[in-house]
Amino acid sequence: MSFGAQLFLAVLEGTVTASVLAVTALGLSLVFGVMRVVNVAHGEFFMLGAVIAWSVAFTVGDMPLVSFLIALIVGPLVVGGIAVAVDWLILKRIDYNPEGTIVATIGLLYIIQQATLILYGPEARAVEPPFYFLIQFPWFGYSGYKLIVVGISLMLLLGTWYGLTRTRLGLYMRATQYDREIAQAFGIPVRRVYAAVFALGGGLAAIAGVLVVPIQQAHYLMGHNPLLMSFIVVIVGGLGSLRGTLLAAFVIGISDGVISVFFTPTLAKIVATLLVSLVLVVRPAGLFGETEP
Amino acid sequence: MTGRKQDNPWRTPMIVLVLLLAAQFVLPAYHHGNLTRIMVFAVFAIGYNLAFGYAGLLSLGHAMFFAAGLYGAGMSAHFLGFSMPLAFLFGGLCGLVLALAVGLVALRTRGVSFMIVTLMFSQVGFLTILYFNEFTRGDEGFVLAQEIRQLRFGETVLSLTDPTLRYNLALGLFAASYLLGVALLRSPIGRVLVALRENESRVQMLGYNTFGYRLLALSISGALSGLSGAAYALLFAYVGATFAATQYSIYPLLWVLLGGVGTALGPLIGTGLMFYLVDFASEITSSYLIVVGVVLVLLVIVFPKGVIGTLQEKWRGLRS
């Protein structure tokens, strides 16, 4: 295939990756930014979204569009519920201590993974996309659903932005992120905001899982990579900056694909990783970092 | 702060080391072997503690230092015929050099940025091992033959397959690292590190080269991690890319947090605790990871500063 076509394909692929990554990373960015804790189990929320999507599809039967829509609602609700429970039972009790949260969420990771292994099984399972149509470019065929994913992700990102900037809860979140003590002094129910943020973060990850599973597959270990990638995106973008998270997601998502056009796969990953880390070395606060990390 | 404990900081370490030395004579064979492994990995945890606990450098990439030692020792012994002691030291040197190199670049960042930069460098390390799979055999790894795993003193030949020798070599390495950790805590260097962990700009204003200190901490941390990796390769005969993967950066963090960050004994306790948690849980259920997860959560709630850390706090509370 010609070089130009390869590049075009890489950009398309990168855009899809970046969209899903942006949604996942957004969830983490909110949790990390507002609550200042590291949720090592964030990837597991993503995985749960995918597994729930499969379960819904399995129960509903042969109606992919219906099960997709149901999963888009059920997934984040269930995962959000789990997140609230975790916040209530564990995080509050350790007073959101950063180090303690790391250990606790590692424990949570083990629990969720093993429970999924027991209930769902060790196999990878596919889910039918809600709509299937092939867009035939002159050089290759491309799945229409993938472009739909980009669209839905954009809507989610816009929706979250709207929620953060125009609603009261969003105001509370931004205030708490900016300065927790002052927010409390203003009467903002910080504890409840935390619960909401944690639920929102988990819910966003779950939606990303639902979106991605028709393109990939549901497997109990699939949360590992999204966790790492969303972390990288959040920090490279700059803590506390949603704009940064988005930009970083796109830069990282697309660069990975584009660089692989020029190098052999493993070497391409090495180069891509080094380049991204260089961004941080040069700008330690990240692309749009506002606060000193 | 007064307290009997503060008067002789060497008391606890000595007790621990004597206990470990004596344990080999009373422990059943199975636990004897386990303790050997725990001590080797505890050195890794001590190394990590130095960077994280003492200097506040939260790294998510320490697997690369362990792997540097693992491959440094393993490949030099396997391909270049280095003797065991030489391969061991070479492994440690690899860890040190890599930490220096990484530190020069990564220490320009702090906090969470440092976390991610180390994570990414570690990924690069893992991928590089896979890339050069002609020599490293990638993820599958390779075995060190029994014949080369020997110590020679003139006519006597001691095989590293002997459990007693292994135990005592591991103990020796652990003891040296442990005592180094204690000494460092008490030393001027250690005090500067702790100070800059708490408030870097203040320490800078006092005229200290904080970059230099952090680099020193990371380098020693890398060296110890490398020595741990080297010990694993030579004592247990296996070198593979699994040890360069992200989970081996999470483990030392977990061990240190469990045991108590910044404490000298914490790393050993945390490492041993995790080992036996997995071992014991797998005896009572095939879903042992759930048990491990639940216990971790409970431990964090009961021991918010890690086992040793919380105990130290309570001890201090009792004393005052």
Added chain:
Amino acid sequence: MTGKSDDHRKVRKVGDSAFGVSRRAAIKGAGALAGVAAAASLTGFTARAHSGSDAPIRIGFQVHRTGIGAAYGRWYERTSRAAVDYINETGGIGGHPIELVIEDDGTDPKRGAEVVEKFAIQHKVDFVFGTLFSHVVIGSAPRAGELKMPYFVVSEGHHVASGKLNRYVFQPGITDVRQQVISMAPWITSNLGKKIAMIFPDFAFGHDHRDFFSAAAGSLGGEITTLLPIPPTESSFTKYFAKIPSSTEVIYHVMVGPAVLTFVKEMGEFFGNNRPELFGFIDSLEAVDIASPGLDYLEGSYFWEAMPRYADGLPTAAAAFYRDKVGVDANGASMSDSKDVATFSHMFGCWETLYVIKAAVEQSGYRSGKDKVALIETLENMKWFNEGIAHPQGGKQFVGQIHQSFGRQFISKVENKRLKVVHTTTIEDGLYEPEADYTKQAL
């Protein structure tokens, strides 16, 4: 938790099927831990003394219950239990029943070595078997050698035969990737095409395919048009298809892991109707239903199989008997859940390995630990395992020097969402010169 019955046929989504054995192991563990120093201060490995003629033969089963190998581990466990049950029903090993002791290694080489140690020192088993993933085999093998524990792997890796492990490690129950690959080359180059692109994981497993197949195909006039090693965490493959030159006649793919479904889907989207011939290895689709959504693109493509998933591919009485005992139906799925597809091209290795252990014990007169040397030497002199109930996949030629069995391979075509065998290789097709000699090593 109640002790569950040993009915291997029941589908267990809840993974705890070993509680009965684990409790025994737990009591033993607690006993040891109670640290009765005097009684338990036996250092090193001591052979368990047999007393009484029904003293069981204790076999440690190192299984991937969790981790990336869990899908295989489940079926390995079912097959092993079925074999142990049947062997015990029919008189055990030389009159002694087999007692299976199970430990999960998490598909991790570090834990694998620890588990081998546990088997030898705490559980005091006679033999250990069952490891599949190569990196775990290689991580665990040294310890088995040091502990002088006969270690039977069911891995299909080339590591045992390469001579790089130790004399205690055997792979008698399953064929290795080298023979599999070289026996495919003649058929591929004559039937599918000579210009071949290879897509494989950037793992040792993939490299073995790359090296052995390139050599074999090259010597038959084949040409490798491009090599595409895919890094482990890759989740999207479309950009790699773009690198395949249009002159390619055959795509040889051996992707493994959860991303395989994505791989096939994207391959379909990318190539559409205008595609080269596809030749894959069933490793990609073990435990996955060929009729899954998104796999339609595989219609008309070919796969290597070690043991045909669909019963009509190997319609022998022995294979049918085996299939019935392990609870797999004619379509290769669990009899109690047609969506639970088996890892049929690998799990037979557990069954056959247990029978090899049985034969070795009976022929060598093994009674206890000090007879290990005799057992190993006897096994090394064995040449042939007959097809039959003990070896339902087919007869095996055992090459004692490299501790590796050689067997036939199958090539199947995907037709109407099923696999249909189109070619069976002979053992000779896969034979290669031994590159090492374990029998010269000291025990």
